Amino acid sequence: MWHLALCFIFVINMEKHKKTIQVCFTPVLFPLYESSDAIVVVIDVLRATSAIVTAFENGVSRIIPVSTVEEAIEYKNKGYLAAAERDGIIIEGFELGNSPFGYMQEKVKGKDVVITTTNGTKAINVAKNSHKVIIGSFLNLKAVTDYLIKENKDVLFLCAGWKDKFNMEDSLFAGAVATELVKSSFFETECDSTTATIQLYSLAKADLYSFLGNSSHRYRLAKLNLEKDIRYCLQESISDKVPIYKNGSIVDS
Amino acid sequence: MWHLALCFIFVINMEKHKKTIQVCFTPVLFPLYESSDAIVVVIDVLRATSAIVTAFENGVSRIIPVSTVEEAIEYKNKGYLAAAERDGIIIEGFELGNSPFGYMQEKVKGKDVVITTTNGTKAINVAKNSHKVIIGSFLNLKAVTDYLIKENKDVLFLCAGWKDKFNMEDSLFAGAVATELVKSSFFETECDSTTATIQLYSLAKADLYSFLGNSSHRYRLAKLNLEKDIRYCLQESISDKVPIYKNGSIVDS
Numbered sequence: 183m184w185h186l187a188l189c190f191i192f193v194i195n196m197e198k199h200k201k202t203i204q205v206c207f208t209p210v211l212f213p214l215y216e217s218s219d220a221i222v223v224v225i226d227v228l229r230a231t232s233a234i235v236t237a238f239e240n241g242v243s244r245i246i247p248v249s250t251v252e253e254a255i256e257y258k259n260k261g262y263l264a265a266a267e268r269d270g271i272i273i274e275g276f277e278l279g280n281s282p283f284g285y286m287q288e289k290v291k292g293k294d295v296v297i298t299t300t301n302g303t304k305a306i307n308v309a310k311n312s313h314k315v316i317i318g319s320f321l322n323l324k325a326v327t328d329y330l331i332k333e334n335k336d337v338l339f340l341c342a343g344w345k346d347k348f349n350m351e352d353s354l355f356a357g358a359v360a361t362e363l364v365k366s367s368f369f370e371t372e373c374d375s376t377t378a379t380i381q382l383y384s385l386a387k388a389d390l391y392s393f394l395g396n397s398s399h400r401y402r403l404a405k406l407n408l409e410k411d412i413r414y415c416l417q418e419s420i421s422d423k424v425p426i427y428k429n430g431s432i433v434d435s
Numbered sequence: 436m437w438h439l440a441l442c443f444i445f446v447i448n449m450e451k452h453k454k455t456i457q458v459c460f461t462p463v464l465f466p467l468y469e470s471s472d473a474i475v476v477v478i479d480v481l482r483a484t485s486a487i488v489t490a491f492e493n494g495v496s497r498i499i500p501v502s503t504v505e506e507a508i509e510y511k512n513k514g515y516l517a518a519a520e521r522d523g524i525i526i527e528g529f530e531l532g533n534s535p536f537g538y539m540q541e542k543v544k545g546k547d548v549v550i551t552t553t554n555g556t557k558a559i560n561v562a563k564n565s566h567k568v569i570i571g572s573f574l575n576l577k578a579v580t581d582y583l584i585k586e587n588k589d590v591l592f593l594c595a596g597w598k599d600k601f602n603m604e605d606s607l608f609a610g611a612v613a614t615e616l617v618k619s620s621f622f623e624t625e626c627d628s629t630t631a632t633i634q635l636y637s638l639a640k641a642d643l644y645s646f647l648g649n650s651s652h653r654y655r656l657a658k659l660n661l662e663k664d665i666r667y668c669l670q671e672s673i674s675d676k677v678p679i680y681k682n683g684s685i686v687d688s
Contacts, residue, residue: 207601210464214599346467348460350627372651374603378635385634398625 202336203363205356205375208343209301209308221335222309223318223326223359226342227351228399229280230267230302232319232415236282238423238434239321241291245425245432247303247310248296257296263289265297270406281411282321294431301342309340310427317425317432320355320390324419327362329435334368339379350382350397351416354390357383358418390416455589456616458609458628461596462554462561474588475562476571476579476612479595480604481652482533483520483555485572485668489535491676491687492574494544498678498685500556500563501549510549516542518550523659534664535574547684554595562593563680570678570685573608573643577672580615582688587621592632603635603650604669607643610636611671643669 206215225231234245248254251266251273258264258276265278272279280299297303309315318326318339330337339359341352357379363369364380371377386393391413394400400412426435459468478484487498501507504519504526511517511529518531525532533552550556562568571579571592583590592612594605610632616622617633624630639646644666647653656665679688 207460208464210467211461211600214463344627347464347626348628348631350630353627353631372649372654373600374597374606374651375601377603377649378601378606378631381635381638382631385638396625396630398627401625 200370201334201368202373203339203360203369203371203376204337204373205339205341205353205360205379207341207348207353207375208346209305209340210346212308212340215338216312217336217338218312219336220313220338221330221333222313222315223330223337223339223356224302224305224309224315224342225318225339225352225355226299226302226305227319227355227415228403229282229411229415230297230299230342231317232321233280233282233285234297234317234425234432235319235321235421235423237285237290237295238425239421240285240287242285242295243292244294246294246296246430247306247432248298249303249307251298254296254298262296263293265295267299269300270403270408281408282414283411301344305340305342306427306432313338315427316435318355318359320358320416320418322419322421322423323355323358325422325424327359329424330359330363331366331368337363337369344399349399351394351399353379354383354386354393357381358387453623454587454621455626456592456613456622456624456629457590457626458592458594458606458613458632460594460601460606460628461599462558462593463599465561465593468591469565470589470591471565472589473566473591474583474586475566475568476583476590476592476609477555477558477562477568477595478571478592478605478608479552479555479558480572480608480668481656482535482664482668483550483552483595484570485574486533486535486538487550487570487678487685488572488574488674488676490538490543490548491678492674493538493540495538495548496545497547499547499549499683500559500685501551502556502560504551507549507551515549516546518548520552522553523656523661534661535667536664554597558593558595559680559685566591568680569688571608571612573611573669573671575672575674575676576608576611578675578677580612582677583612583616584619584621590616590622592629597652602652604647604652606632607636607639607646610634611640
């Protein structure tokens with residue numbers, strides 16, 4: 183009888199302590215969502231976080247995210263392999279931008295890479311000092327989901343967006359993972375932005391590429407002839423890497 | 436032949452000058468969306484803008500939106516009918532909050548009403564000095580849509596949200612109007628938040644009440660026994676009023 187009662191109390195307790203899922207649509211809104219215990223999943227599907235996952239798939243040692251091109255130049259002058267992108271284009275004088283294809287080269291293997299991008303590195307930098315930060319993209323969708331279920335902590339998806347505005351592809355990825363997390367009895371959400379991303383992903387999942395047909399960022403990249411990058415970045419779960427921010431740089435977890 | 440050429444130039448010109456539709460999910464993001472020519476539709480479905488529309492349906496003369504309870508008290512002491520709400524509850528000492536049912540009384544007819552609410556008046560106040568501001572809610576959905584098509588200017592939907600976060604019901608209303616506007620050849624959108632609201636409304640429109648079942652704000656109001664208010668606020672196009680901000684107060688357009 184006592185065992186039954188204890189079991190009952192345990193179940194009630196579990197119900198009370200379900201982990202929360204929230205989605206922050208842009209770095210500007212991040213201060214509204216601070217919960218020190220949450221794991222922050224930084225998302226910049228097109229293309230920074232997809233490039234970072236690809237970099238680790240290709241044996242990069244560490245990635246150092248910096249906010250400004252000037253900082254990236256400083257590292258470059260010290261001999262680092264450096265990547266700098268603004269508005270979808272590699273900054274002159276740099277070898278790499280944020281195209282995942284740039285990181286599929288033997289020369290990145292075992293290297294430390296410094297990176298600055300329009301949106302992605304900003305998102306990493308607003309969260310890195312206060313939270314555990316991991317890197318999410320469709321490429322490592324299942325790996326990120328499994329990691330979050332195993333860690334069993336509150337989750338905050340931080341979408342990089344586009345210049346502080348909401349964007350569709352980052353929200354869809356948040357929705358893809360949230361869809362899986364809410365199936366687990368350990369997670370719950372009362373967050374409208376999470377619900378919105380789950381609903382949007384339900385509409386998009388059958389054909390992400392077509393769903394994003396009119397999205398602002400896909401349109402922006404298509405004008406730069408980056409259709410190949412877009413197709414690549416929308417592949418689901420082709421990597422089991424979960425890059426994580428630790429002591430000033432992103433490493434393989 | 437010249438007529439044909441002129442006609443062609445006219446059509447090309449129209450294509451170039453299509454009006455844009457954007458959705459700003461919370462007042463915090465408003466500075467990112469400033470376009471001086473846009474008409475701003477302020478939305479706080481649960482319940483400030485629904486209450487304002489209802490007030491004009493019931494013959495209110497003017498509504499003066501103020502940011503703080505202190506300002507509302509000052510007006511009240513001068514003899515104004517005053518409404519003050521925070522977190523869904525009428526502030527002590529005030530006769531009215533933001534329940535639409537409070538404005539269905541003979542005593543509001545012909546009166547000037549001062550109002551402060553948790554989210555709605557904040558949204559009005561961030562936009563009122565730089566833009567033409569109108570008041571939107573499901574109650575005046577068709578009237579707002581017709582007004583925007585007739586005015587033929589850029590449109591910015593400004594969702595009041597909940598304490599600066601995204602909320603579902605305001606976004607759904609933006610999506611409902613945007614769905615109609617994009618059917619017109621005079622409007623276009625490259626804004627991902629607009630696309631998101633259109634997609635969400637397509638999922639929700641058959642039964643708004645059920646779709647909002649798990650939304651944070653509906654849940655919040657249900658806990659305060661305000662189901663009747665929610666049901667009322669989700670009725671579509673029962674009013675042809677389009678309240679507009681002019682010279683310090685909201686009036687019937």
